[in-house]
Amino acid sequence: MSKTKSRDHRGHVQMAKLRYKCVTGKVRFRDRREAIDALHRTQLNAERQREDFGTTRRSETRCYRCPSCRGVHLTSLTSYITAPNPGAR
Numbered sequence: 001m002s003k004t005k006s007r008d009h010r011g012h013v014q015m016a017k018l019r020y021k022c023v024t025g026k027v028r029f030r031d032r033r034e035a036i037d038a039l040h041r042t043q044l045n046a047e048r049q050r051e052d053f054g055t056t057r058r059s060e061t062r063c064y065r066c067p068s069c070r071g072v073h074l075t076s077l078t079s080y081i082t083a084p085n086p087g088a089r
C-alpha cells in the first residue's frame with residue numbers, strides 16, 4: 001500500500017497564461033474587427049457621458065496591431081505607428 005505520490009511538473013512550460021496577457025497591460029482583442037466593435041461601444045458610451053455629464057474620460061479613438069502580443073489594442077494616441085492600410089475603411 002503506497003501513498004499516491006505527487007507528481008512534479010518539470011518540463012511543463014507555463015506559457016498558457018501569458019498568451020492572453022500583453023506587456024502593455026492593455027485590453028487585448030483577437031482581431032481588428034473585435035477591437036473596432038469595442039471601440040464603437042466605447043465611443044457610444046463616451047457620447048452619452050458627454051451628454052449627461054458634459055465630459056468623458058473615454059478617449060480611445062483608434063486601434064492598432066500590437067507588435068508584442070500580436071493582438072489588437074485601443075488607443076487614444078494618434079502618434080502611434082501608422083500602418084499603411086490603403087482602402088481600409
Ligand SMILES: [Zn+2]
Pocket residue numbers: 022023024028066067068069070071072073
Ligand atoms: Zn499587445
